[in-house]
Amino acid sequence: MTSGHVLEKVRYGGRGVWREDLDVRFGIWDVGYRMPRAERVGPRASHGIGYRMLIGTLTRAILAALGVACEPVVRQDRQGRPTSVASNISALSIINCQLSIINCPPERSEQGIGIQNSKSMNSKIGRRPQRGALNNPNNRFDAHQKVVIPELEDRRLNAEEEKLDNKTKYVLTHPKTILNKITSPDVPGTWGLNPYQGCEHGCTYCFARPTHNYWGYSAGQDFEKVILIKRNTVQLLEAAFAKTSWQASPIMMSGNTDCYQPIERVEKLTRGVLELCWKYRHPIALITKNRLILRDTDLLAKLAKENLVHVAVSVTTLDETLRRKLEPRTASAPQKIEVIKRLSEAGIPVRLMIAPIIPGLTDHEIPAIAKAACTAGARSISYTIVRLNGDVAEVFRDWAHTHYPDRADRILNRIKECHGGSMSDSRFGIRQRGEGVYAETIASQIKLARNRYLPELNAEGRGVLPEFNTALFEEYRPGQRKLF
């Protein structure tokens, strides 16, 4: 509100195109505000909202009449950390719940402080379908838990509120490390790497949902609506490679959240990781449900030539009606099969992941999925049986009763039968395969599919993917001087 709060530089983008030739100061509209938790990006934030909402609304109306879109920018503290947003439309962003941190101009990206509202971000990513989760369970770590007040339960958002409430928010985080040591004996790879937390694909069964609680969000819709971006991913990975103690060992991308979810189209962090792995000839494995991976076919093909990459494509169902409800923002089934085909044609080893199999809902599709994927070029088949850990049980139960009320109980009971009477099972080795009659039936269907459709089987009766080459890294290690 004061001249002390003037914007450093306001950039305008008419119809999503950045224009850098304007340097305008909006002293009167320079409204700092306290960011709600979903948008808070720094330790300090200031001011309330109140009448600033009105100012923001009026401002937007004026700018809209002029045919101009205005983007908020971030203030930073002395350490360069973002503290609050200062913009003539920042208050409006609160109303809309659509503040997003994204694709800022290059010089701002380097400082990691760019903020842009989700309107222009959405225009870059394109139209996306509905959400998977239908509710937002309490965060188990919150001091205050929400309760439903029956007399207010009937209050519904109006159409405009609903539209705004459905926007995805992007929050920039500043991790100090990027690699997680994989200690689970039933998970392949040595290191896990996830450039994003939360996943916009919104699969209702996603086992990663409860991890959003650690970031202060719900495992329900928050998981798919609030995406945390680790923009320093590539720098942190290069720093890890540069350590003299670093031993090359496959890094698993997307062990937690999909590295090709929609925001990757803008951020290109996964591509940055692939470029780094190619530069240092480091082995890497990826798993995805999105066709955006085709963008990186060039890099993946180079890595594949040196036996440095495996790709797993996860296909849950071939039924598009079901997929749109179950995992609404993933690629369609035909697109996933196309991904397998095009990557295989480029010489990239592809594994089909039928994950997860939901007994009573998708288990009958195993042969058809295996046939379609192996015909397209998949060389190996893996699977998991769904397990509904933590809040995922509530999210999935709600989803099943809403979309398949006639079958919901049967599906949930079969899931329980696979996990010893519970919705989930945390025992290594058993949690992914389940036990009991249904689990055994599924295992034999997978075995049949492998025998029938895979071109080559190993000693355990599985498909064959080339061994990772971990030796090359020694020649290309950071700081290594090539001998020849």
Ligand code: SF4
């Ligand atoms: S694509 Fe993977 S990480 Fe994303 S929501 Fe679905 S299961 Fe979870």
